[in-house]
Amino acid sequence: MSNRGLSDYLNRPLFAGTSNQQISNFLASSAEDQEPAQEPAVEPAPQAPEESKKKLIDSITQLGQTNIPQLESNIYCMSIIGQVEGHIQLPPQNKTTKYEHLIPQLVAAEQNSKIEGVLVILNTVGGDVEAGLAIAEMVASLSKPVVTLVLGGGHSIGVPIAVAGDYAFIAETATMTIHPIRLTGLVISVPQTFEYLDKMQERVVSFIARHSKISEQQFRDLMLRTGELTRDIGTNVIGADAVKYGLIDEVGGLGKALKKLNELIEKNRTEEKMLQ
Numbered sequence: 001m002s003n004r005g006l007s008d009y010l011n012r013p014l015f016a017g018t019s020n021q022q023i024s025n026f027l028a029s030s031a032e033d034q035e036p037a038q039e040p041a042v043e044p045a046p047q048a049p050e051e052s053k054k055k056l057i058d059s060i061t062q063l064g065q066t067n068i069p070q071l072e073s074n075i076y077c078m079s080i081i082g083q084v085e086g087h088i089q090l091p092p093q094n095k096t097t098k099y100e101h102l103i104p105q106l107v108a109a110e111q112n113s114k115i116e117g118v119l120v121i122l123n124t125v126g127g128d129v130e131a132g133l134a135i136a137e138m139v140a141s142l143s144k145p146v147v148t149l150v151l152g153g154g155h156s157i158g159v160p161i162a163v164a165g166d167y168a169f170i171a172e173t174a175t176m177t178i179h180p181i182r183l184t185g186l187v188i189s190v191p192q193t194f195e196y197l198d199k200m201q202e203r204v205v206s207f208i209a210r211h212s213k214i215s216e217q218q219f220r221d222l223m224l225r226t227g228e229l230t231r232d233i234g235t236n237v238i239g240a241d242a243v244k245y246g247l248i249d250e251v252g253g254l255g256k257a258l259k260k261l262n263e264l265i266e267k268n269r270t271e272e273k274m275l276q
Contacts, residue, residue, distance in 0.1 A: 028213060075115070077121065078119070084132045103134065106138045109203040110144065119149060123151045125155050133203065134163040144268070145267075147261040147264070153176070162248065174239055177229075177234060178236075179235075182232075212246055213247075215246075240256075
């Protein structure tokens, strides 16, 4: 080949004599050859047992319980645990039950037609006197049957709440501390202050006497007894003794309490049918 022919061959266009459609097809096929093959979709692996265990531990840590059985019930259960918190906020390390949380619950239970009875479970050391009396008055004013159950302890202002229902149970090992009203903080030493305390004490004593079988005089005797409590006057009543004094109706646990509540509910149904 001559030098002129060789020069013309080297200088000619790369796709000379090729149509635009052929060039496009060539480029498209080259791109397809260079693209990596797509891997098939992989289904997510089943949840590992460790993850399920971690979720269960988190549930116990945050909520204090595992998944509890869901049940449509005609009985509303309200618990009063720790110290009854009133108008003054208690320290965060205290286990408390706020009375402003309980009162709306009782109102809702009274208005809900599906709820036919209320079970109140107590394990409290007492707390704010006026807040405790407010809860006791709300429980006593419910038109639906109410059964109370003292587990562990129903001390101080927990006593009026325990006797506020239609029927009261106490666990065999549970205790109830009966003592006079005490105030913390600044107290003005004038006669009016002591008269106020006496009137408040009278409210508590009269409420307990009206809603239980104990007399006011016997309750005052227990309240003012000396020699039993190390740093206070009063009486520590255990299980069967609370029944003997007439504070509580019967010694029993959850099973007996629910059985009695169902009996009261059935009695209430029968009375409503007779009125109709």
